[in-house]
Amino acid sequence: MKKINAKNTVAVATKVVLPNDTNTLGNLFGGQLLAWMDEIASVSAHRHCRRVVVTASVNNVSFQKPIKQASIVTLESKVSRAFYSSMEIFVDVYVEDHVTGKKEKCNEAIYTFVAVDQNGGPIQVPEIIPESDEEKKRHDGALRRKELSLILSGKLKASDAVDLKKLFFKK
Numbered sequence: 001m002k003k004i005n006a007k008n009t010v011a012v013a014t015k016v017v018l019p020n021d022t023n024t025l026g027n028l029f030g031g032q033l034l035a036w037m038d039e040i041a042s043v044s045a046h047r048h049c050r051r052v053v054v055t056a057s058v059n060n061v062s063f064q065k066p067i068k069q070a071s072i073v074t075l076e077s078k079v080s081r082a083f084y085s086s087m088e089i090f091v092d093v094y095v096e097d098h099v100t101g102k103k104e105k106c107n108e109a110i111y112t113f114v115a116v117d118q119n120g121g122p123i124q125v126p127e128i129i130p131e132s133d134e135e136k137k138r139h140d141g142a143l144r145r146k147e148l149s150l151i152l153s154g155k156l157k158a159s160d161a162v163d164l165k166k167l168f169f170k171k
Contacts, residue, residue: 001124001125001126002126003127003128003129004048004082004127004128004129005128006080006128006131006132006135006139007132007135008047008048009044009045009047009048009077009089010076010078011041011043011047011077011078012040012074012075012076013043013074014072014075015036015073016071016072017068017069017070017071017073019069022069026068026069027066027067027068028068028069028071028073030061030063033063033067033073033093033107034058034061034109036073037061037075037077037091037109037111038055038111040075040077041077041089041091041109041111041113042055044077044078044087045079045089045113045115047079048082048087048126048128049082049115049125051115051116051117051123051125052116053087053114053115053116054113054114054116054120055111055112056086056114057111057112057149058109058110058111059111059145060108060109060145061107061108061109062107062108064105064107065104065107067106067107070098071096072095072096073094073095073096074093074094074095075092076091076092076093077089077090077092078135080110080128080135080139081130081139081142081143082125082126082127083125083146084122084124084125085115085122085123085124085125086113086114086115086122086125086146087112087113087114087125087128088110088111088138088142088146089110089111089112089113090108090138091109092105092107092108093105093106093107093108093109094106112146112149144163144164147161147162147164148161148164151164
């Protein structure tokens with residue numbers, strides 16, 4: 001199976017925060033942002049494997065700053081690592097200043113998607129090739145994040161977490 005460059009999985013979407021998207025404080029609903037992030041992450045996952053993909057988990061969401069009504073929001077997603085059938089996708093969220101056009105990062109999330117066949121069963125996906133420093137950093141941390149997620153869900157014993165053990169135990 002041919003490896004895929006991380007840059008080939010990039011997806012970008014731009015949204016305007018409308019009144020219907022906001023809470024009583026005039027801030028974007030967290031659930032609306034999650035939906036937008038899930039949608040853009042699915043595009044990156046699909047671009048990576050060119051198969052049907054489903055959301056397996058939302059591993060991390062960081063609501064660092066509120067997003068106000070009428071804001072122009074840009075979501076950028078990219079596959080950070082691929083495992084057998086799953087892919088970790090980072091989503092970075094930026095708000096654009098109306099006057100200067102400068103974008104400020106305000107939120108991020110990490111999603112996991114699984115590629116599935118016509119019966120909904122998991123299928124193998126290609127490996128990812130990280131090139132930039134950020135891609136390499138995210139790729140390197142993905143196995144630790146996956147192991148931690150599996151431990152927390154009860155699917156992996158902490159003693160079997162090979163990459164996580166490297167952080168805490170010296171040989």
